[in-house]
């Protein structure tokens with residue numbers, strides 16, 4: 001539409017077009033705010049707590065490491081990786097409260113640098129009932145990150161059916177970590 005044509009439009013149409021532009025602009029902004037565009041993949045920025053209904057907005061990643069210096073860091077989930085338990089050390093390291101964690105999907109602390117394939121393999125192994133251990137870069141509620149070796153095993157009921165999972169965390173070996181980090185970067189670039 002030429003500017004001259006726009007000028008001659010009735011005032012109510014002009015207002016309508018203005019409102020439509022504002023609406024589209026805000027929708028776009030909201031969409032941008034809710035998702036990360038990271039290395040070509042879209043990662044949801046919000047997670048919804050299934051118990052409280054609270055929507056938790058993930059922070060922007062901050063390139064600063066917080067060292068995990070040991071101690072017991074445990075989480076438990078149901079079959080669909082909804083957190084059912086998070087111990088004090090885990091809450092301290094991630095910066096989320098018990099109310100925010102319990103009921104939220106475990107990807108609440110997923111870091112966008114983690115390659116998809118690492119989690120795909122993890123799920124294949126733990127769903128089959130096997131024990132999995134691997135290096136994971138996690139994002140805290142302040143956007144900073146920490147590296148841990150996560151070990152996950154399934155919990156079974158009396159009929160040998162998987163009811164959920166339990167994860168423990170160990171301090172990573174820094175030499176090994178350097179290799180893993182390079183590997184993850186290459187995997188991420190190939191996504």
Ligand SMILES: Cc1cc2nc3c(=O)[nH]c(=O)nc-3n(C[C@H](O)[C@H](O)[C@H](O)COP(=O)(O)O)c2cc1C
Pocket residue numbers: 075076077081105106107108109110111114119136137138150152165166167
């Ligand atoms: C017991 C258990 C512990 C988990 N711990 C973590 C974790 O510390 N960090 C993480 O990013 N994902 C963890 N996951 C995997 C997440 O559920 C999820 O698959 C992963 O973050 C990838 O998220 P996405 O599927 O949204 O890409 C855990 C899963 C289970 C079952």
